[in-house]
Amino acid sequence: MESFVDSVFEEMKDVLSKFVAESKHFLIAAAQEIANCFMEEGKVLIFGNGGSAADAQHIAAEFINRFKIERPSLPAIALTTDTSVLTSISNDYDFDQVFLKQVMALADEKDVVWGISTSGNSPNVINALRFAANNGIKTIGFSGKDGGMMKGLCDLLLVVDSDNTPRIQEMHIAAGHIICELVDEIMFGRFSDMLEM
Ligand SMILES: O=C(CO)[C@@H](O)[C@H](O)[C@H](O)[C@H](O)COP(=O)(O)O
Numbered sequence: 788m789e790s791f792v793d794s795v796f797e798e799m800k801d802v803l804s805k806f807v808a809e810s811k812h813f814l815i816a817a818a819q820e821i822a823n824c825f826m827e828e829g830k831v832l833i834f835g836n837g838g839s840a841a842d843a844q845h846i847a848a849e850f851i852n853r854f855k856i857e858r859p860s861l862p863a864i865a866l867t868t869d870t871s872v873l874t875s876i877s878n879d880y881d882f883d884q885v886f887l888k889q890v891m892a893l894a895d896e897k898d899v900v901w902g903i904s905t906s907g908n909s910p911n912v913i914n915a916l917r918f919a920a921n922n923g924i925k926t927i928g929f930s931g932k933d934g935g936m937m938k939g940l941c942d943l944l945l946v947v948d949s950d951n952t953p954r955i956q957e958m959h960i961a962a963g964h965i966i967c968e969l970v971d972e973i974m975f976g977r978f979s980d981m982l983e984m
């Protein structure tokens with residue numbers, strides 16, 4: 788059993804080293820996009836399924852509450868939490884529309900719509916991103932595998948180089964934390980020269 792755990796750690800190290808080599812440009816660009824959105828009084832709408840729903844909620848909470856420094860609350864909403872909204876849309880229409888209808892109701896051109904899907908192919912994530920892309924709303928994606936259908940729908944797309952869903956998710960939450968810290972530093976700290984004026 789120990790050798791099994793060792794093999795998981797080896798896989799984690801491999802995925803992390805590729806993430807370190809390949810993700811810096813994306814992380815900085817995504818943080819700038821989100822900081823500019825907040826400065827222009829936009830908001831961030833985040834969503835995904837399963838573990839990615841938890842990631843969406845985790846990231847939204849960092850913005851709404853605080854991350855590592857004291858600063859004002861920042862407007863982010865996880866679209867995964869309102870059981871009345873989720874169940875009524877699924878029951879009356881289709882689960883494929885649970886994020887789409889919320890994006891249609893809540894998003895405007897100042898906002899960032901942020902979808903998370905390890906396969907890049909979950910229909911409810913894709914439908915919401917496609918609506919945003921078709922309506923001039925900025926889109927950020929976290930995916931893995933080959934990026935799936937999220938490629939072409941996201942202005943900025945992170946594709947974690949792995950086929951293993953939990954390994955991909957581990958890089959997603961690392962990326963989320965780095966973006967949260969960069970946003971704080973761009974808006975309130977040492978990287979304020981990066982803000983678009
Ligand atoms: O957390 C995990 C696996 O680690 C699962 O709950 C996983 O998120 C679910 O199977 C999702 O439905 C997968 O969807 P996606 O990442 O392909 O969009």
Ligand SMILES: [Zn+2]
Pocket residue numbers: 838953956
């Ligand atoms: Zn999981």
